[in-house]
Amino acid sequence: MGNPLDPSPLHRVSRALRPDWSRTPAARRVLAGLLVVLAAVAAWRGDPDADRSEVVVTVRDLAPGVALTAADVRVESRAAPLLPDGALTDVDEVVDATLAGPARQGEVLTDVRLLGPRLARSAAGPDARIVPIPLADAALVDLVRPGDVVDIVAAPADDAVAARTVATDAIVVLVSAAENGIGARAGGRVVLVALPAAGAERVAGAALVEAITLTLH
Numbered sequence: 001m002g003n004p005l006d007p008s009p010l011h012r013v014s015r016a017l018r019p020d021w022s023r024t025p026a027a028r029r030v031l032a033g034l035l036v037v038l039a040a041v042a043a044w045r046g047d048p049d050a051d052r053s054e055v056v057v058t059v060r061d062l063a064p065g066v067a068l069t070a071a072d073v074r075v076e077s078r079a080a081p082l083l084p085d086g087a088l089t090d091v092d093e094v095v096d097a098t099l100a101g102p103a104r105q106g107e108v109l110t111d112v113r114l115l116g117p118r119l120a121r122s123a124a125g126p127d128a129r130i131v132p133i134p135l136a137d138a139a140l141v142d143l144v145r146p147g148d149v150v151d152i153v154a155a156p157a158d159d160a161v162a163a164r165t166v167a168t169d170a171i172v173v174l175v176s177a178a179e180n181g182i183g184a185r186a187g188g189r190v191v192l193v194a195l196p197a198a199g200a201e202r203v204a205g206a207a208l209v210e211a212i213t214l215t216l217h
Contacts, residue, residue, distance in 0.1 A: 053080045055108050056088045062103045064146065065177045068094050068114075078108065086110040086118070100174050101146045115174060120194045123171040129200035130173060132190040136211035141175060141189045148172040149217040150193065154206035166206045167199040169217075 057076050066072070073094050088094055088109050097114040111118040120128035133152065135141055144150065150170050155163035170193040177189070191214070195203060206212065 051080050052077045053083060053087070054078075054089055055083060056091055056094050058103045058105055058107050058109065060105050062099055063177060064099055064101045064174055066099045068097055068099060070095050073109065084108060084110050086112060098174070115192070119173055123173055123194035125196055127197045128194050129197050130192050130194050131200045131203050131207075132192050133203065133207055133212050133214075134190050136213050138189070140214060141191060144172050144175055144191055144214065144216065146172050146174060150214040151217070152193070152203050152206075153213050153215060154203075154210040155213075156209075157211050160211075165215075166202045167195055170195045170199070170203070 054075050054077050056073050057078075059072060059074050062068075062072060070091060073091055075089075075091060088111065094109055094114070097116065100113055100115050100119055103109070103113065112122045113119075115130065120130050148171075150172060151165050152167040152170055153163050154166045155161075172191060173194050174192040175189070176192070193203070203212075
């Protein structure tokens with residue numbers, strides 16, 4: 001049996017291949033410093049799961065105007081730095097709310113993706129209101145999209161010459177689907193627009209008694 005103090009052939013080879021400078025005290029100090037730095041970086045990064053948040057996402061492609069149900073959404077954990085502002089975290093905030101635009105499967109829902117005060121404020125200012133408008137021209141409903149800027153024109157049903165602009169720079173936030181059956185004109189479809197409060201009141205009043213149309217910017 002060989003002397004247990006004699007280095008093994010593998011150990012002798014590894015020592016022969018190791019550079020001389022690596023066996024110096026200075027090299028050992030450099031190596032120790034690198035290990036300390038690596039440990040500090042690992043501690044600074046922390047647990048990657050700690051920088052995540054639970055948010056509400058869609059489970060399928062959804063059309064605008066849909067009243068969301070619990071089957072349309074779920075909660076998922078996403079990287080917090082990548083989340084949009086206003087990301088919703090509670091399914092109860094979403095269920096029964098109306099989607100203001102189309103959404104793809106897996107999309108993070110935010111406060112401005114749903115009809116409500118926050119959407120109105122983001123579109124038209126702090127005192128904004130959302131007004132439903134049944135348009136006199138059904139074909140026009142298919143031409144407007146959420147985000148369009150429009151002026152609203154009203155005229156007595158029997159006197160188109162008396163047409164007048166009742167509001168400008170309204171923001172379209174939703175075009176209802178045909179199957180909703182809302183309104184008596186334009187095949188039962190309406191356009192929802194966001195306006196400052198004063199303009200919204202004028203438009204709502206005109207829509208009760210006059211034919212309404214839009215001009216697009």
